[in-house]
Each structure stands twice: as structure tokens, then as C-alpha cells.
Amino acid sequence: QFIAERPPSVALTRSIAREHKQLLKQQLGFGGYRIGELYPRRTRRATAVNWLLAHLAERGEPLAEQGPLPPLLDQPADPVAGHPGDLPIS
Secondary structure, three states, X not given: OHHHOHHHHHHHHXXXXXXXXXXXXXXXXXXXXXXXXXXXXXXXXXXHHHHXXXXXXXXXXXXXXXXXXXXXXXXXXXXXXXXXXXOOOO
8 A cells, every 4th residue: 555655655756747747636626735734645645646647648548527436435533544444654
């Protein structure tokens, strides 16, 4: 689970081509986090989603308008700890 570890997340960020760095904002309307919302787990998940969007863009595949989604989990009480079963952040 690379989201729990910094080095793989940094490598993932660096692997996203410059022209695809803003896909979260452009395709999903993501406005970023406020200062009080910056937690490693959240920013790393945003990086993972941006990488997936970049992968689709590089292959010329559009983002699907609909598709199967897992059930959404409630926001964790402690965002730093994450959801039950998440590995600790390192």
C-alpha cells in the first residue's frame, strides 16, 4: 500500500508528465486542500488519482462518466490515522 509510504508516493508524483499535473482540477473540479486539511494520507491519495487520470490521458482514453464505484466510507474521525485497516503513515 504505497499511499502509507512517502518514497513511492514521491516517485509516483514525479512520474506524472507536466502537461497532466492539473488533471484533478481540470477533469474532477478538485480545488485542493486548505492548510488545516493537509495530511499525508489525503495528499497521497490525490496523487494516486492524478496518476490514474494521467495514465488514461497518455493512452488517449476518456474518463468514464459512469461506472462501478465502491461504497463511500464516512470521513475518519482522525484523518491522520485514516480509515480502519489503513496502514500507518511513514
